[in-house]
Amino acid sequence: MALNINVKLCKGCGICVEYCPTNVLALDEIGKVYIKNISECIYCGRCEIRCPDFAIMLTDDTEKTGRGDNK
């Protein structure tokens, strides 16, 4: 499992940060989401389901963990 963030789609609403149960996510200085501590991620998918912008996806591809363009 991997968590993939498409920065271009993130609008910085903070919903995923608020609803992540293990405090994995945060907003950076320009208000885009980033992964603060992936080791805490339980891959519950709440961020993906709550994100209004399709900016976070859980994928099977472990290579993808991080902040990419999700292409």
Next chain:
Amino acid sequence: MASTEKYLRKTALPHIWCPGCGNGVVLSAIVRAIDKMGLDQNKTVVVSGIGCSSRASTYLDFNTIHTAHGRALTFATGIKLANPELNVIVITGDGDATAIGGNHFIHAARRNIDLTTVIFNNSIYGMTGGQSSPATPINSLSTTAPYGQFERPFDIPALAIASGATYVARGTAFHTEMLTNLIAKGIENKGFSVIDAITQCPIAYGRRNKLRTASAMLKWQQDNSVRIEDSKKMSPKDLEGKMIIGELYKSEAPEYTALYDDLIKRVQGGSK
């Protein structure tokens, strides 16, 4: 969930909606419901009206049509009648569906035509900057109710039930999984289905109504909704001001396109 990505027109993203707007959450619930029901992408049509919410059809990779304000159900009725084999999903706002489109709404329900209508109910006219809609709650502030809304709002599910819809549910953008399941059941119903999807508009509604962030609005949805099963154990006083969510109504009635087919057979003596 990569499995739902195929239903999105990814080149059309990012969408036009404001940060934290619940429309994207409802859209993703629709996509997951369609995936759950295994609908054929080529035999599914998404019809929307006009409004922020109605932009949703732009982002969905089905046969889509973005119509005129209030008229999504009229186009959808024509499409379903022309080819009853198609799955037709209607995306509309609370203003689109119950103000300018209110007459179409009650008659589509009366006919029990097999359409699944998802109302993105954000309590306001979002696209035009925050005028009251027929779903604006009493005492809310809007640009057309600067001293507070004094008109009574529609209870949209009650309107749908009274008009003849055979599946009526209410969900919220907070209860994402429930919303997905309610939409899936609406698709399953062979008749007119209405899903009143309560969603947040932090910009045109929230900012004026002391709900400044999307998270605050989601919390409001959580705190003010009661599942139908739980509501049965509660007193009317405890239910005051609460939204009842879940499957609210289900019944059986003849479906419009089937009746129309029967009529053709009867009048033409069996040949079509």
